[in-house]
Amino acid sequence: GPSPQRRPAAASSGAGAIRVASMAASTKDTLDPAKGAMATDYVRHYMLYSGLTSIDDDSLRPRPALAESFDSDDRITWHFRLRRGVRFHDGAPLTSADVVHSLRRHNDPAVASKIAAIAAQFAEVRADGRYGVTIRLTGANADLPTLLAQAQFLIVKAGQDHPDGTGTGAYRLAQFEPGVRTLVVRNREYWIPGRPHLEQVELIAIPDETSRVNALLSGDVHAIHAINPHSLPRIEASGTCEAVVTPSSLYTNLIMRQDHLPTSSPDFVQAVKHMLDRPLINRALFRNTAMLGNDQPVAPVMPYFNRELPQTVLDLDRARWHVRRGGLNGLRLPLYCSPAATGSVDMASILQEYGSQVGLEFAVNRVPADGYWSTHWMRHAMTFGNNNPRPTADLVFSLFFQSNAEWNESGWKNERFDRLLTEARGEADEVRRGELYGEMQRLVHDRCGIAIPVFISLCDGYDKRLKGIKPIPLGGFMGYRFAEFARWED
C-alpha cells in the first residue's frame, strides 16, 4: 500500500484541518436546523449550533447541554435552566429568548420545519426569566429531553428567520456554498472547554459511493460517511484507513398494506415473514455488518428492546402452509422497490427468488429514486420503506405504527397498541415503560403488515490519523457529531 507520509496531510493548512465527505449535497443545503433533512445538514448544523440536550454515547440517554438542567413533575410541563456565559459566534450571549424563538419556529408553517409533527405537541413555549424556559406539552411525554437533542431542535439566534450559521457550536462558519461545500473553523470560545480539537473542517459531499471510497483511499478526504459494506475490505486492506461500523436502528422494511388484497391476509403476512432469508440478506447485501431484524422497529441497540421475542427464521414449509391455507397459491403480485430505500432492490430480488419456491410470484418493479416517496411508497400493496434511526421507541411507534399516524405504513389498526403507546409516553417508571414497549414490539411482530429483515449498520471510513471516533447508534459520523470529538494525530 502507499506510504502514509506521501498522503496529503490535510486540505490546506497543515495538521488539524481536515476534509470530510458525506453522501449527498444539493442546492437544498441549508443553514437552518429546522430544515435539515440530510446527513450533510446534520453534520453542518451540529458543528455550528448546540442543542438544549445532547446524546453523547451509546446509552442513548439525554444529557444536559445548553440546558444545564431540566425537570418535570408530570412530564407535561418541563422546566429548562440555561447555562450562563454561553456566547454566540457573534459575541451575543445565549438567553431564553433565543431558545423560545428556536423552538416556536417549528410550529410556523412558513418555516417548513422537518419536525413540525413532533413540535406539534408544544402547547406552549415561554421564557422563564433570562435563563429559564418552560415548555408545556399537549400530552405527557417522558422522552422530551431526548427529542430535543435532535439536530432540528438546535438553538439559533432570536430574531433570525433565516438562520445564517451564527450559533453556539464548536465551529464558526467560514464559507458555505449549497451543494458544494461548507468550511468551518474552530470556535475558540466554545462553551465546552478543551473542545474541539480540529482547526478547520471542510465538509463536502461525494454522492457516488465508489468515488467517495476512492477519495478516502487517495487521501483527498479524511473521513467519509455511508460506505457500502462491500467496500469494507478495500478500506481495511489499505493500511492507511479504517472503517467504523455503527450498529443502528436504521432499517429497510417491506410494507404489506392492510387495506389491499391479498396483503391484508394474515396468512400472506406470515408467509412473507417466514420467507425472508435474513442471514442471506445480512450476508449478501451487508457483508454481515447488519443485525437481524424481527419485524418490529426497535433495534437491539435501543433502550427497551424486547429480548424475549422469538426470532422469526426462514421456514419455507411454514410459508407454503400459510400460502395454501390462505388460498394464495400461484398469486402474482407487483412488488415496488427503489434505490431510494437502501437495499430494497436486492431484497426484492431475494423475495422474488423465494416466492417462486412457495408458490407466490412477485413481479419486481424498480422505480426511480426521485418521486418514490410521493408516488409509490405506501401507495401499492407491496412497497418498501426506509426508516432512519430515531432517538426514541416512542417516536418510531407514533410516526409509523399508531393507527392514525400519517405514515402508518401498513395501514394497520390496533387499539391495544395505541393505548399502550399513550400510556408508555407518560410513564415515569422505567421498568413499567420497558414492559409496555416490550408488549408493543410483540404486537407489531405478530400482527403488523411490516417485515423488517435487518437493522442496517452505518459504516464510515476514516483516515487512521483521525482519533477519538466511536460509534453512536443514532447515525453515522458519531451521530453526525464527530467534528466535536475528533483529533488529528500524525
Add this chain to the structure above:
Amino acid sequence: MTAAPPTRSAAARLLPMIAGRIASSLLTLFLVSVVIFVASSLLPGDAAQELLGQSATPAQIAALRHEMGLDQPGPVRFVHWLGALLHGDPGVSFVANMPVSDIIANRLPNSLLLAAITALISIVLALTIGIASAINRGGRIDSALNIATLSLVAIPEFLIATLAVLAFSVKLLWLPSISLVTPETGWAETLRALALPVLSLTCVVVAQMARMTRAAVADQLDRPYVEMARLKGVPFGRIVLFHVMPNAIGPVINAMALSLSYLMGGALVVETIFNYPGLASLMVNAVTSRDMPLLQSCAMIFCATYLALMLVADIVAILANPRLRA
C-alpha cells in the same frame, strides 16, 4: 464571375445567415422550454413535495405549493416564467431559494472550463488519429486505429473514469481523485484537479471525432486535385496540410461540433464520479428535486450551446469554402 474582395462578400453572406440562425435559434430555444416544461409536468410529484420529503404534512405541502405558485395551472406558470425570462430574469430556484442566475453563474464557468480543456486536447488528438488513419487507409495502422477507436467508444465512460482514478489517484497518488475547484485555487492546482475528468471525457469524445475526421480526409484524398498535386511533385505532408485539410475542415468541424456539444450536458457521469460541480449534475439535481426554473434554465443553456456550436461549425465551413463564401 467577378471576384469581389472575399472578406466583404463573406461578411455579406455571413451576417444574414447569422441573423437567420439566431432567429431560428430563438424558436428552437422556445421549443426546448416547451418540451422541458411538458416533460417535467409528466413527472410524478412536484417541487414542494420533493422539498419537504417523506415527512411533510399535506398542510405544509399546500402552503409551500402556494408560495411557489405551483397551485396555478401549468400554462399560466409557463407564461409567467417566459415573461420573466424575456425581461432577463430566469426566476428563483424553488429549492435553493436563490436566483437561478446566481446558481448557474457558480457552475457554468466550471462546465465551460472542463469542456474547453477537453475540447482542445481531443481536437488535436482526433485530428492526428484521423489524418494518420486516412493516410494509411486500408493499411495496418488504419486497422489498428480503427479497432482502438471503436473499442474506446464501446467502453462505458464510468468505467474509464473509475479505472483512471484507481490508477492515477489510488495507486500512484499522482492526481486527485475528486476535482474540487474553488475560485481561490491556483491554475496549476486546477489543472491537476481537472486532469482525470479531462482524460475520461477525452476518451469518450475523441474516438467519434477521429472517425469522422478520417472519413472526411479519406474522401478528400480520393479527389482528383490530390492526384494533380502529386503530379506537381508536392510532398505528401504538404498535400495533406495545405490541400486536403482546407477542404476537409467543413465536415470535420461539423462532426467536432456535434461531439463537443456532448461535453456540456454529457459530462454528467464524469461530473458525478469526480464530484465536479458542473451544469449537468446541477440539471439532474433540478430534475430530481423538480426545480422547474433551474431545470428550464439549464436546458436552455445546453440547447444554446448546441446551437452556438452548430453555428460556429457552419461559419467555419463557409469561411473555409470559397464557393460558399463568395
Add this chain to the structure above:
Amino acid sequence: MSGALAMRVRNMRLSGRIGLALVLFWLVLAVGGPALAPHPVGAFIDQEVFSGPGRTFWLGSDYLGRDVLSRVLWGSRYTVFLALGAALLAVLGGTSLALFSAIRGGWTDEILARAMDTLNSMPSKIFALVLVAAFGSSLTLLLLIAAFIYIPGNYRIARALAINLVAMDFVQVARARGEGAFHIARYEVLPNMIHPLLADTGLRFVFVVLLLSGLSFLGLGVQPPYADLGSLVRENISGLPMAAPAIIVPALAIASLTVGANLLIDALKPGGKA
C-alpha cells in the same frame, strides 16, 4: 440467395469476417444463452463475493455472490435485443422523418429540422432520466425511450444524405414520371443511403448500449434481477480494484459485441475501404 451470401462472406476482409463471427456469436448467445445459464439469474448462491473463476462458478461471482456467467448470459440477451431494437427503431424513425423532410422540403423540412435540433440539444442521459421518471421503465418503454433519444441524431445524418440524393437526376426522373413521395423515398432515395445508414446504425447501437449503462448509473434501466451488460459493469464497479471477472467479463462482452458489429458494417460497405 444463400450462395450469394456465402460469396459475400468469402470476399470479405478478415476484419469483416471477425466482425461477423462476433456478431453471430452474440446473437446466438442472446437467443440461446439464458437456456444455458447454469444458475438462476437472481440467486445469491456464493458465500463469497467477487470470487474468481472456479468449478461451480465458471466466471466467478458478483458483488452479491450471484453467478457471473448466468448473469452475463441473460445480460447479453437484454443488451443485444434492447440495443439492436432501439438502434433499428431510431434509424427507422430518424430516416423516415429525414426522407419525408428532404422530399417535402420547404416549411415541413424547416419545422422538422428545428424540432429535431430541439431534441438533439438535450443531453441524452438527462433526457432519458426525465422520460424514464415520467413513463416508467418497462422493457418496451425503455426500448422506445432509447429509440426516441437517438432519432434526432440519425435524422441529422439521414437528412444530409437524402437532401443530396433528392437533388440527383434519377430522383428528378422519378418525379417527372409522376411517382408519389413514398415510391421516391423507398425505391429511389433509400437504397442509395443504406451504407452510411448502416454505419450510423452501428454507432447508434453502441450509443444505446452506453445509454443503458448510463441509465443504470442513475439507477434506472432493465428490471432486476435482470440486468443488461452495461448495468452489470456498473453494479460490479466496486470489483474493479481486484479485477473481478464480474466486471471484466461484461465489459469485454460489450466491447466485443460493439466492435464486432461495427467491423461487420464497415466490411459491408462497397469497396470495404471508405
Add this chain to the structure above:
Amino acid sequence: MTVELAPPPATGPSDASAAAVEVRGLSITVAQPDGTRRAIVENISFAVPRGEVLALIGESGSGKTTIALALMGFSRFGATIAADCLRVGDMDIAAMGQSALRGVRGSRIAYIAQSAAAAFNPSRTILSQVIEPLLVHGLAGREEARARAVALFRSLALPSPETIGDRYPHQVSGGQLQRLMAAMALITGPELVILDEPTTALDVTTQVEVLRAFKAAIAESGATAVYVSHDLAVVTQVSEHIVVLQNGRMVEQGDSARILTAPQSEYTRTLLAAARPAIRPTADAALDKVLTVDSIHAGYGRIVRGMPATPILADVGFTVRRGSTLGVIGESGSGKSTLARVIAGLLPAASGEVLLEGQPLPRAMAQRSREQLRRIQLVFQNADTALNPAQTVRDIIARPLAFYHGLKGAAAHARVDELLDLIRLPRALADRRSTELSGGQKQRVNLARALAAEPDVLLCDEVTSALDTVVGAAILDLIDELRRELGIATVFISHDISTVRAFCDEILVLYAGRAVERCPKAAFDGHSHHPYTRLLIDSVPDMDPTWLATRAAAAGPALAVSAIAPELCRFLPRCPVAIGGLCDSNPPPLHVDDGRAILCHRAGGPGDASR
C-alpha cells in the same frame, strides 16, 4: 487482339535516339482479386522527337490516361509499370525511386488534366496553385514565381492577368481554368508536357480559344508534348504524330497527315467516319403538331411578379411535328436543359405555355395527369446520374412499364427484354446494376426507360455528349430509327452543331436563354445566319491541320450577359458584326422567312449577318 494488329516496330517518325521521349514495350498491369495480373495496356512503343507533339487517341477506356501517367512514373490503383525502355530526356523513369520521381514531376514533366475543374483545389486561390510547382521544387521565390505566373497568364490571353490569380477556381470559366492549368504546367519550363483531353469538357467556341492558346504556349516553350484525346479533328490541329489505341493496345501509329489520309487499320477508319456524321434524310413531316412551346419565360428561384429571381429563358417558342426532330444548340449555360425541364414540367415556367397536341399542359408536373406525363419523356443529360445506382437495369426499365401500363410479372419481363433488344443491349445485362455498365450502355438504358413509357415526345438532353464518337453515333442511329418507326417527335439538345445539323429536321439556336435563330435543315446550308450561329459553325474543327491557323481569332471576350440592358441583343458583347448605334440601342427585330426566324438587326437586310 491478333498478330495482324500488332504494333509496328518502335521506330519513331524521326531518329529515336534524338527523341525527347522514348517508350518501348510498355505494359501496365493490375492485380485482380484472384491474384493474377491483368494488363490494362500492353506492349506500347513510341518516341517523340524534341519539341514535337504526339497524340494518343482512342476510345474511352483504351488506356490513354494510363500511358500518359506512366510517363511520369505514376500509376493509379496500385497498377504496376513495366517497360523495356521508358525514357524522358536523359531520365530513365522506370528506374527512378519515389523521391526522385517527385523531384521530376511538376518540374521537368508537367501534366494538364482532363478536367481542370476537378484538378484545381477548390478552396485555394488559383495563383497559389499555379506557382506551387516552382515553390516546392525550389525553383523560384514567391515574388519571382508570381511574376512568371502573370507573364504566362498574359501570354495565354487570360483576362486581367494581374489579378485573375487571386480568384478561386469556381470564379473563372471552364475555358479560362483550363488555360490556367496550362500555366501551372508550363511555369517551370518543363521538357515534357502531357495534356490529357484538355478541351473535351469545353464548348466548341471555347475549345478553339484554348487550343490556340495551348498550341502557341507549347511552341513558345519549346517543350515536347503528349496530347491525349479521343477527337481526331482536335488532334489534327496540334500534333505531328498520332498513336491510335484500342483496348490498351496500339493499333496504328504514324504522321498525323498519313493517318488522316491513309488510315491502315479498320479501327482508325471507324474513328474517322464517326467524326463526321452523315446527314440523315429529313422526315416526311406529318402535319399534326405534337408539341408546341409558346413564348416561354422561365428561370430559377422564387417567382416574384411573374419573374423568377434568376431568369434564364426569355420568350422561347417552337413547334415539333410528329416524327420530326428539333435540334436545340447553344453553349453551356445557354438554357438548353432548362428548356427541357420546363417542357417536362420539372421547372414550371413563369409565363408562356406548353401545348401537347394543342392542349395546354399545366405548368408544374404535379398538376399534370399521369397520362400527360407519360406522353412527354425526358432523357437526362448525364446517364451517370440519371440512373439509380442501387437498381438493376431491369428494375429501371420495368418501373415505367408498371407505372404507366400496369405491366407486371412475365409480361413486364418480356417487354423489358424487347426494349433491350430495341436498344441493342444484350439481355444478360438486365440484371446488372447501372454502375456496372459502360457510358454508352448507360445512355442506352436511359433511353430505354424513356421509350418504355411509349411517349409521343422524346426530349433528349445531350444524350451523346459524354460518349465517344463511335458509341455516340450508334445511339443517334437508334433514336433516328425510333423516330421513323414509332413516329415519336424528338427535341434533341446538344452543344455539338455538326451532330445537330446532321440529325435534325429543324434547328433552334439558343443564346443566353433566347432563341436567336430557328432554321429548317433544308435552309441551314444557306449563308444567312445569326452571327452567333455563324460562330458556332465556324468553331467546329475540320480534319484539316491548317484549320486552326487559318481561322480568324474570335471576337472579344465573353461578357456577363447581365451587364447589358435586358431588351437589347444578348449577343451584342461578342458580336463581330454589331452595328454601332443600332444594336446597342434598339432591341433586335425578328426576321421570319421561308420557315426560318432570326433575331438580329442584320438578318434578312442587305447587310446580312453572314460574311
